[in-house]
Amino acid sequence: MKSTPILVAAAAVAALVAGAAQAATLDDVKSKGVLSCGVSTGLPGFSAPDANKNWNGIDVDVCRAIAAAVLGDAGKVKFTPLTAKERFTALQSGEIDVLARNTTWTHTRDTSLGLNFTGVHYYDGQGFLVTKSLGVKSAKELDGAAVCIQAGTTTELNLADYFRFNKMQYKAVVFDTSEQTLAGFEANRCDVLTSDQSQLYALRTKIKNAANTVVLPEVISKEPLGPVVRQGDDQWFNIVKWTLNAMINAEELGVSSKNVDAKKSDKNPAVARLVVGTGDMGKKLGLDNDWAYRILKQVGNYSEIFERNVGSGSPLKISRGLNALWNQGGILYAPPIR
Ligand SMILES: N[C@@H](CCC(=O)N[C@@H](CS)C(=O)NCC(=O)O)C(=O)O
Numbered sequence: 311m312k313s314t315p316i317l318v319a320a321a322a323v324a325a326l327v328a329g330a331a332q333a334a335t336l337d338d339v340k341s342k343g344v345l346s347c348g349v350s351t352g353l354p355g356f357s358a359p360d361a362n363k364n365w366n367g368i369d370v371d372v373c374r375a376i377a378a379a380v381l382g383d384a385g386k387v388k389f390t391p392l393t394a395k396e397r398f399t400a401l402q403s404g405e406i407d408v409l410a411r412n413t414t415w416t417h418t419r420d421t422s423l424g425l426n427f428t429g430v431h432y433y434d435g436q437g438f439l440v441t442k443s444l445g446v447k448s449a450k451e452l453d454g455a456a457v458c459i460q461a462g463t464t465t466e467l468n469l470a471d472y473f474r475f476n477k478m479q480y481k482a483v484v485f486d487t488s489e490q491t492l493a494g495f496e497a498n499r500c501d502v503l504t505s506d507q508s509q510l511y512a513l514r515t516k517i518k519n520a521a522n523t524v525v526l527p528e529v530i531s532k533e534p535l536g537p538v539v540r541q542g543d544d545q546w547f548n549i550v551k552w553t554l555n556a557m558i559n560a561e562e563l564g565v566s567s568k569n570v571d572a573k574k575s576d577k578n579p580a581v582a583r584l585v586v587g588t589g590d591m592g593k594k595l596g597l598d599n600d601w602a603y604r605i606l607k608q609v610g611n612y613s614e615i616f617e618r619n620v621g622s623g624s625p626l627k628i629s630r631g632l633n634a635l636w637n638q639g640g641i642l643y644a645p646p647i648r
Contacts, residue, residue, distance in 0.1 A: 355508065430535065436468050444502075
């Protein structure tokens with residue numbers, strides 16, 4: 311078939327876009343001297359600014375770990391707060407280098423947006439928060455409820471599936487940020503607030519009358535949350551993926567921010583590959599061989615980032631559950647560094 315001018319032009323644009331997508335993010339980040347990380351507008355435990363405008367959370371620590379690996383300094387991160395609706399465009403357009411914003415890995419997002427999920431740093435699932443006075447014990451009793459929800463999320467899609475499948479009606483009351491969603495719930499604009507369960511715990515820490523609310527037992531979806539990059543830059547994809555894997559493997563190997571210096575002389579070859587970079591593990595990523603040492607020294611292993619942000623050392627007090635290591639009753643399993 312002979313190509314029409316329009317087809318030729320379209321192919322040229324596609325080639326340009328592909329070329330742009332292949333631009334080395336690693337080089338960009340190094341020349342900027344800072345990592346641009348897309349986070350939420352404020353979600354305790356995941357990504358939220360404190361009174362001094364310092365960002366904290368498990369997503370924030372993933373950003374810091376990448377900066378430690380790539381730039382040598384976990385502090386060299388510029389955080390860009392994004393609503394659910396804005397987040398993918400910000401990554402596609404190059405405004406951010408990586409998205410770490412409690413974002414669920416789904417088929418559609420991984421295939422049709424020009425983006426790639428690099429792994430899972432928190433296994434979540436969608437739940438429901440109600441006031442005790444509603445007198446409801448199960449989500450199956452929510453027929454006819456008004457539901458506060460955030461736009462542009464998997465939450466919206468799962469809610470529609472769940473109610474349709476269970477032959478129930480609902481009225482969606484839709485907001486753009488979690489702050490607005492919570493305010494809507496507290497102002498009785500809805501009977502129920504639904505979101506990822508971790509976020510219900512996070513929001514509960516902000517509710518004035520938290521003791522009058524209850525999280526219902528049903529978990530209606532799988533929400534594997536992970537960092538996202540653009541398609542077409544395999545080196546950057548590898549760096550983000552192995553930053554996460556380094557933190558998980560470190561927990562498994564008993565290496566933490568506290569003992570990483572002592573572990574430099576450990577006899578276990580797996581520990582040496584991680585903290586000394588034996589086998590040129592850093593070079594294979596396009597980094598230096600101290601990449602993982604810096605992640606662990608400056609940010610910590612997975613257990614440290616979990617506990618301080620969402621676990622026992624945080625107001626959320628979430629137990630490890632599914633997010634425990636595979637050999638400790640959970641499903642966290644990182645491929646080996648070798
Ligand atoms: N994991 C789900 C939900 C993500 C989401 O945006 N959840 C809201 C519910 S609380 C949130 O985090 N808001 C934070 C914000 O407004 O910036 C997804 O990827 O679609």
